[in-house]
Amino acid sequence: MKIVVIGGGAAGMMFSTQYKKANPDDEVFLFEKSSYVAWAGCPTPYFIADELKKSDVLHGTPEDFIKRGVNVKIHHKVTGIDFQNKTLNIEGEEINGIFGYDKLVIAVGAKSFIPNISGYSKDLTNVFTLSHAEEAFKIKDYLTENKDKLKKAVVVGAGFIGLETAEAFNKKRLNVTIIEKAGEILPSFSEKLKAGVYKEIENRGISLKLNAGVTEIVSQDGKASAVKLDNGEIIDFDIALFSIGITPNIDFIPKNLKTDQGKIVVNDKFETNLPDVYAIGDCIFNKFYKTDRNLYAPFGDVANKHGMMLAKYLSGKNISWKGLLRSFATSFYDIKLAQTGLTLKEALDLGYNADVVEMHAMYKNSGFEDSIPGKVEVIYDKDKKVLLGGSMVGAQAVAQFIDQIAIVTTLETPIEKFIEIDFAYSPTNASVWNPLLVVYRKVIK
Numbered sequence: 362m363k364i365v366v367i368g369g370g371a372a373g374m375m376f377s378t379q380y381k382k383a384n385p386d387d388e389v390f391l392f393e394k395s396s397y398v399a400w401a402g403c404p405t406p407y408f409i410a411d412e413l414k415k416s417d418v419l420h421g422t423p424e425d426f427i428k429r430g431v432n433v434k435i436h437h438k439v440t441g442i443d444f445q446n447k448t449l450n451i452e453g454e455e456i457n458g459i460f461g462y463d464k465l466v467i468a469v470g471a472k473s474f475i476p477n478i479s480g481y482s483k484d485l486t487n488v489f490t491l492s493h494a495e496e497a498f499k500i501k502d503y504l505t506e507n508k509d510k511l512k513k514a515v516v517v518g519a520g521f522i523g524l525e526t527a528e529a530f531n532k533k534r535l536n537v538t539i540i541e542k543a544g545e546i547l548p549s550f551s552e553k554l555k556a557g558v559y560k561e562i563e564n565r566g567i568s569l570k571l572n573a574g575v576t577e578i579v580s581q582d583g584k585a586s587a588v589k590l591d592n593g594e595i596i597d598f599d600i601a602l603f604s605i606g607i608t609p610n611i612d613f614i615p616k617n618l619k620t621d622q623g624k625i626v627v628n629d630k631f632e633t634n635l636p637d638v639y640a641i642g643d644c645i646f647n648k649f650y651k652t653d654r655n656l657y658a659p660f661g662d663v664a665n666k667h668g669m670m671l672a673k674y675l676s677g678k679n680i681s682w683k684g685l686l687r688s689f690a691t692s693f694y695d696i697k698l699a700q701t702g703l704t705l706k707e708a709l710d711l712g713y714n715a716d717v718v719e720m721h722a723m724y725k726n727s728g729f730e731d732s733i734p735g736k737v738e739v740i741y742d743k744d745k746k747v748l749l750g751g752s753m754v755g756a757q758a759v760a761q762f763i764d765q766i767a768i769v770t771t772l773e774t775p776i777e778k779f780i781e782i783d784f785a786y787s788p789t790n791a792s793v794w795n796p797l798l799v800v801y802r803k804v805i806k
Contacts, residue, residue: 702750
């Protein structure tokens, strides 16, 4: 059996290593067009800020995986696929031409989305995107090589990567302006929860421009100097990051592979509509947990799960990918945010008889000087008395609290059972009243 994998990111490498381990007699070929495999995108802003090392972004070399039996071919670009004849067209240093497969795994990830902006060109030396480790290395090199010349930075897009990279630029002592076309940041969080983020942006001396779209990049001789906004305002910069969003990197794939809104459609076995063709990672649509609703979740942990589960399935295990609750976490300086499941608005729109429990959560005894309460909103079904989701903003243990909510939401644990859970307690490590116990007290009366 010859398994071919396109893409050496988290999903592709996890699948390749796990499948080869379970099927040592099968051939596994992996084609990656860049210089790197096993790279992680989520840590890149912190690498740019000098808080993480290059080894924290790259989790292995091609040679590491070759030793484990995976035929890794970097600098090999797949330019076309013939699904009927089960062949790929490869442009590479070692393999150049037609290459056959028995089963194909598409794990090509996603690329940054750049809208039609006047003056934009990939050749601009000081305008970057950030959806691949290679781009992070280029940004870091540019900052290092021009550290005495750079004064102003512009970040277009206030999503996770945009906010985290704005923080990185700010830590590099650049004057940072964040430009966001929408009227708010972090739209899935309530205004109460994210009010502190707005305040922290202001306190850090970062300018935030909402309801602002970029219409033009002003440049000369391959170097950009400013962006023009749709209200006519001109904002100068020395370095810019466009972080508006990402889209699956599937331009080269024939149209007979089923897609929806630019994402590959798969079933609960990661099978596409074509025989012996599978897709995993940031190029596919997931399902919102136990529903038929499409959910795009380009996160590293999700990609790793995809790779592991597909390896099990193709090794003969009976698996079923149920989907996701859209759990995530991020931070801006000392403010940490996490969320899982439905927001209150989403739950009501879907017809749930839903309500919210609001509370302050402590990760240690409130008497300690460094004890800062977090703000929590938990969404629940008033009829079934089960959780539907939750959000938290705080200084510590935010993701851990949200993980607990994700567990009981996934298992549909009745709220009345929360009192039976034996939570750990210590004045220095945990509050007497875990947020789930607070939900119990407020809902079960």
